Amino acid sequence: MDIKSVLNDELIFINESFNSSEELFKFVGEKASSLELVNSGFVEAITKREGEYPTGLQLEKFGVAIPHTDAIHIKDEFISIITLREPVAFKPMDGSSDNVKVNLVFVLGLKKPEGQLGSLQTIMQVIQDETKVQNILNANDSDSIIKEL
Template sequence: MFSANRVFTVTQAISRNDLLSQLADSLQADGLVKASFLEGVLAREKIYPTGIYMETHSVAIPHTEFEHVNHTGFAIAINQAGVEFHRTDEPEAVVVPEVVVMMAIAPDCEKVAIIQSLFALLAERERVNDICKMTPEAIAKVFTGAVVTS
């Protein structure tokens, strides 16, 4: 579900839509999502933004409905470029998430359990800082060990 091939470090200025496109393209290249996935993510992001402010840091967890998904999988961006996301709880406000985790969740997976385990992994600033310094292979391994999918 997690692969080093779908872990990116974003260092150059890029738009949020371009970042989301890069993540979605990696999921599609691995056959995990349908061609409609990116459009679904972008449409959902306008109505239900996914930037999450956690007092000491921020993360974003973009996703869309399961009808755009073939198999559960994830793509991750380490956001060193300062890409902004609108906040889930205050859509007019923005955050700069250190980590962006794009979820493609198939209907046979427990979405709530996945989100809870992502929050548990990303809740502490020091842990997020450590993740941001890891190789793509190490990041994929950490997420694989921490995220509950059933």
């Protein structure tokens, strides 16, 4: 799956501020719901899944999270990208006890497992490139972010 096919300008948020991952999920859930991309159980489901299977990933200079939930909560596929003014704590993917201070979030709203795998591979390639991540974090508009993908 081409990641750009499920990106939506209305779900790319730049330099946002949240006090918690739950607050971020609620924000994305409300936006995705207004676009009729998710059902009413999305926020609860993604929050629960993040608690059970954390997605925080500490890179050399940045923290990234890739939260997602089961396809049953998705009406139409999307990927939301959020850059954060101040890091938000996410539990680490590797199960260690220290929270990851996340600067960049990719919320996956995907229905097909094969699409999820392809999207994750693309995202992993992007986040392993420090220059691309820095360009995304410094971006002032959604086009600049999309260009890095």
